[in-house]
Amino acid sequence: MTQAGLDHFERLYSASDDPWRVRESWYEQRKRALILAALPLKHYRNAYEPGCGNGELSAALAQRCARLLASDASPAAVALTEKRLSGPGEASVEQHVLPRDWPAPERGPFDLIVVSELAYYLGQDGFDQLQSRILASLAPEGTLVFCHWRHPFDDRLQGTEALHDAMTALPALAHALHHRETDFLLDIWTRAPGEAA
Template identity: 30%
Template sequence: MARFPDLLHRALFTSFSLLGRRSQGAVLRRYFDWWHRRPDPWRLSSDTYEQHKYQTTLGQLPDAAYPRVLEAGCSEGVFTELLATAYPDAEITGVDISEKALERARLRNGKFAGRVRFVHADILDHDFRGGFDLVICAETLYYLGGGDRLRHASHRLASLLAAGGLLVLVHPWPEAQRLHRFADAAPGLSKIGERVEHHVHRPFSVSLYRARP
């Protein structure tokens, strides 16, 4: 069951989703810039739960090269750094709606300059060129509310994949069943795996989808 603070959190962002898409995006930019007024507000770089989630996600990825990678909602680039280390030949794009977060992401990943870049954008509206071999979206979809916004986000993420590319969604369980339902039903995707970590204080799911040729 979701914890009460999480339920309040979700209710807040569901109310934001009643705004038009541009207005919702503007509110989210201000919200996340406010959160990132201080470094690492969610302790992504130090919390043992977050580190476990990152390692679990990496451990679920099929053994492959992944030349082009996109991380949607990269925050301060903590997981981006792990990706860049795990896949030293990959070109990685991190996307986030908070410029304050991205300033720290660029500093953290400066050693990977030339193959890791960060883009300040709303993934729903930015005109990205597709063809990514790996797209990862973690702890992000619940900020969009539900219904049409969630459907659009799921289809948008799928559209960024190259033929045979891998989409990875990581969200709290059992809420992931709702958040991932449009990816589950997308005609261009095949679900190839799911791991649910039940035995942690905040259970989560790692779901994997392959883009059909």
């Protein structure tokens, strides 16, 4: 992500602690509930949620994970998520500019990776790197979630369908769920049998 992009997100979070209304809008509440309901396992050992925003999804994921690492490029978002995750459980939040700051191999492997409303902010080279880092850190039989808004907006660098199709095309992943609505696309993959991280 460029410095201009980082500055843009900082301005949004300095103006509001919930710039996309993820706490109060029915759309966001319902989408979050669908993501959680679609997860194939009740509990996960080690999860990573890049692009955590203000931590609303992170707080819900923390209830299902023994260990959760959440990250965001925005320091303000990191601070908000830290407050949101201040309860019991092993959850941590870090500032990561992706794909550059993807967690080091010793932090994984992750048996759950949730990429929500994030990948379309990356150019093609950044997305290619994101794919490589996901595959390098997704545990055997691990779960990968992609959920993205489908409509055009100014900051978007890639289309949602193209991003999700590119993940589906990877032979290392087996498609487990495809859910399409007017507003968003939700896909879940697992590591294909015999494909190691």
